[in-house]
Amino acid sequence: MGLSYLVYPGAHHTRFHHALGCMHLMQKAVNVLRFKGVTISEDEENGLLIAILLHDIGHGPFSHAMEHSIVNNVSHEEISLRFMEELNAEFNGSLTLAISIFKKEYPRQFMCELISSQLDMDRADYLKRDSFYTGVAEGNINSERLITMLNVVNDQLVVEEKGILSVEKFLIARRFMYWQVYMHKTGVVAEQLLMGTLKRAKELVQQGAKLNCSDALFYFLFSEINAENFNNETLTVFSKLDDYDIVAAMKDWQNHEDFVLSNLCQMILNRNLLKVKLKNKPIKSSELKMHSEALIKKHKITNHEASYFVFQGKLTNQAYQNNFQKINILFKSGKIKDIVKASDQLNLKALSKPITKYYMCYPKKKM
Amino acid sequence: MGLSYLVYPGAHHTRFHHALGCMHLMQKAVNVLRFKGVTISEDEENGLLIAILLHDIGHGPFSHAMEHSIVNNVSHEEISLRFMEELNAEFNGSLTLAISIFKKEYPRQFMCELISSQLDMDRADYLKRDSFYTGVAEGNINSERLITMLNVVNDQLVVEEKGILSVEKFLIARRFMYWQVYMHKTGVVAEQLLMGTLKRAKELVQQGAKLNCSDALFYFLFSEINAENFNNETLTVFSKLDDYDIVAAMKDWQNHEDFVLSNLCQMILNRNLLKVKLKNKPIKSSELKMHSEALIKKHKITNHEASYFVFQGKLTNQAYQNNFQKINILFKSGKIKDIVKASDQLNLKALSKPITKYYMCYPKKKM
């Protein structure tokens, strides 16, 4: 959950907990489906368990923030896949089936859907877990019931008619968690500051400045890693990187002579963040300019330097992505319908419309 | 929860628990509002606590089913009021303020709304409690947060802007519990059978048949009680009536010589209920007739007698009753908007549209 603990102090659970939780739910799903007559071989079961256990292994420290700062647009899924392939070589091909499921190449589509879809075991675990640890009870979902309602028709994952309301509830809860937790404005600004910190550190390192940090972190600051040049050595170094490298570096850098770097680090470490305004309409550039100029004047910094403290952005969420993947409902009659059409009252079409919010960040007065 | 335990065996909580729970939440609400600067005198606080503690005291055994069988269209609210007035006489007028709040006559409207509105302490307790005891996790709400978000503007109850998502969640949960629990088809048919049992018992008693039952129950079977003739004596007898009278009577009546009465009682006691079909369209009368005629022929009973086992009905729910009462959201700007307009994405207008479902009940084959 990145820096969400700055908003929800209870949110100290780890990716390890999540990986175990997903695997636990996958075991339940396999049992439920077998009980309903779906054939799942032992190899397939192992493939499912391995794939879900490792699906997030490619996440760097502080999760998503790293995908656009430590590396350049290399998704955590790509890195997870790299790790699985490396492990597959080490374990003589015993992850082949798992990899095929993870890459959505395995012919039995429902297995791929259990790993990644709008109703996968990943979400079934993290929504419940994050709701629990943040204390945001509204995001709680009934994973157990959702799983009990799963079935398979023509190798596609479906939810039985009796579970319609639970699916609706799941989508609503996801939307709730999105805005209340994952996109909480304080969490968002903290994440932006963290990305700014790493971007600034890269700039400085690449200009030849001296920055204390671990060897692994230095590797990623010094070289621009992208999907093309991400090789086995990169993977090894990446595996050594965790939250400790980042925080220890920031603790050192908070006293660095660079105005931008030291201020960014202090803001995060002392939880003394930027101000943030959230709006339904795009931010006026004049407003942004006003804050930017005041900062430039006060601290005699450049436009570029000021852009680390005064910036805008947007948040988008589509609670139900009906263009990509559907959640299919199986009726007693045998018919299958998308949840949007199956739901009798709740206007789920509304949930398919992406919602965009705009934010602007700028320094508090005392900066 | 009436006979819901036939569907959700854990649902054995009592009205006493609910009354205590409501009072507990009311204490929290009073604290929150006072903390925000709303003046509530000690007398008003006591009034609120008494009114919520007693708001359901007029419920007969098995709740709502009784309002149209034991008595003729006397609502439990009317009977609750009778009890409060009786207690007020006994306690020298110390319930006067509570009664005024309960009757919605007290000038400070928010106090009346805390007792009865779309976001009252009654619902804040029973949704959470029923969700817990049935195990239907989807209906769980965050009562504590909802209460923390309450405020008062111009003596009207409002929810602060930060609580919009929690209110949405509350409405969705209510709708969920409505269809999944309160209107569960097995619960509905059990309730209809119970009402049929009492209706039949009345018919028989009024025709002079001998029926064993408690004196209190006999009083209501023998006399047709309605809002006009419900007097103090009636109230005293009513207060003696509870689930034990009804179940003990059914246990005796299951061996009664009347075909209808004994069969109804056996169905409930042995949880061997009628079949029930739920549809989105009205039931065709031909379908109903077919079942009815088969039963008449098989058991040589009258049309009227058959109507206890073959019947139709409809279920209606409007998750958000915007025509009656609104849930008002207070924005930081000071503006107040109905939740339907305040909510950005979720099409709450859809929740304001009443949903109707139609059901038909008829005997299982072996009857």
Added chain:
Amino acid sequence: MGLSYLVYPGAHHTRFHHALGCMHLMQKAVNVLRFKGVTISEDEENGLLIAILLHDIGHGPFSHAMEHSIVNNVSHEEISLRFMEELNAEFNGSLTLAISIFKKEYPRQFMCELISSQLDMDRADYLKRDSFYTGVAEGNINSERLITMLNVVNDQLVVEEKGILSVEKFLIARRFMYWQVYMHKTGVVAEQLLMGTLKRAKELVQQGAKLNCSDALFYFLFSEINAENFNNETLTVFSKLDDYDIVAAMKDWQNHEDFVLSNLCQMILNRNLLKVKLKNKPIKSSELKMHSEALIKKHKITNHEASYFVFQGKLTNQAYQNNFQKINILFKSGKIKDIVKASDQLNLKALSKPITKYYMCYPKKKM
């Protein structure tokens, strides 16, 4: 839990819940033991599940109180056995193995111990359940861990060394629940009054007085049923008896002309019980006599009649019954020791010493 809800209003769980819970734990125990290499055939598994599901079916209304009032010293275990035998006849012998386990005749002793011993699935369920519903958190036990620590050596149930502290905890929790809940003085006096009510009702019926009650209850009031004359007819009538019969009867009898009967019923129904004093030493007969004589004088009743309201008794508990059955601990070395010897610090010998407390009940002043 009999009348414990008069003390702990949350304690409204039922015997049905307990039966399902025990069966659930038994399934876990079977899985754990099989995982450790203990052979349990499918027939044996079914036997265990049936035996635990039905182990309490012979309990009458309000549990233990009935064993010495409704019937004369016929234990609920004997009646459970009768029911199982009846069901065995109906189901063509398919309960034979279950009955053999229940009667402790099955050669594989650990199976009998899973049904009934100091660490059986019965206790593993009810301690946790009663702790939960009463809110007495101190009685909570870790059933899951206890079961995970089970093993079998020479067909005897043992607990692995790692579980010593959990067993100690279990014994302490049991002792806690015993004194705080099961032997709570208010619960004890309520139970005594209930037994007195039924005893008095029997006296009156056998003297020819007219008492309204269900046919089933009348059967047991009119005839003295004991282990010898308890026949199949008795079993059928017994199966019809539940809490509703008893409470409905008390609701009627509270207005009976007999001073003793009506007063006893009123006390229970209005939760206006006798006073009770708990002491470590036996009650002095002079003290008892004083209260008795005052009552006799005031109400002009006989000595015998007064004895329903003024009486003494004792409560005994031995937290660990080492003379009957031991809880055996399996050490890594292979050695097996009784928990009393295996526990390093906690003086469990103390828990083997029976504790006796003495109580005296007498009327409140206003009677």
Added chain:
Amino acid sequence: MGLSYLVYPGAHHTRFHHALGCMHLMQKAVNVLRFKGVTISEDEENGLLIAILLHDIGHGPFSHAMEHSIVNNVSHEEISLRFMEELNAEFNGSLTLAISIFKKEYPRQFMCELISSQLDMDRADYLKRDSFYTGVAEGNINSERLITMLNVVNDQLVVEEKGILSVEKFLIARRFMYWQVYMHKTGVVAEQLLMGTLKRAKELVQQGAKLNCSDALFYFLFSEINAENFNNETLTVFSKLDDYDIVAAMKDWQNHEDFVLSNLCQMILNRNLLKVKLKNKPIKSSELKMHSEALIKKHKITNHEASYFVFQGKLTNQAYQNNFQKINILFKSGKIKDIVKASDQLNLKALSKPITKYYMCYPKKKM
């Protein structure tokens, strides 16, 4: 909880959570005592809240392990006091009363006991919290009930008679958590390795070797800090030290050329710890010598170097420290007795006897 998460992966809660929890319980305790007529002024209340909020602020990274490695026998309580005094200067004396309570100098003894005694708010929080996050349900205590039973007689904290069983339960749970969690052998060996790491790092730094680490950590490695030379500068540096410094250092040091340091770091980071044997009797020196010599021979290291991997130690626990402080029970008669004498059956005297266990650590074969 130091490194307990290596045993109980859920144990990721922080000292911040604990501080808030203690303060929450203290508020409850103040309310309960005031309700019972104990006078507590607003200043005293603030003093209590401040003292409990800050009581653990002097803990270094990984808690107790630091008291004998980062510093030389400076207890966390002394450092907490330093921080409070510093804050008192900053806030113009507004912590004076809190400090007086914390130092046990405040004349009203029960206030000091609420902060630190055998039944203080510290333990009331951490036992429950640690039990929850480890999943060791047996350690759960009923903090709420314990607090409700508190009272004050002659300015001394007492527990009312009704709470005897809850106190017993509390002592048993503490003992349980002690052995099952705090003194879990894997946790103990990890803590020893961590202390060894820091001790070795000190040796190397003081011999002039180059070790990468944060400035704050280097300060404590380079200088021997003890109670005498711990000055304001030390306090400032200490406040900058947290888990991140230690782990980041170990991540670097795992590749250090020193055999001892790199091996210690690798063991902790890869959770590939030493073997550990737990015994009731002291370890034989011959056994220790055997392991030590094998290691020396295999790796050609000195005796001193081997002592980081082969060592012994002892664990002591006294569940009830009756020589220091008593838990006093207030009887209805007004008499006050120590819990050891007040408890009727449970041999609490046994809990007053210190229990000692001996352990020996040595490398796994593949080292």
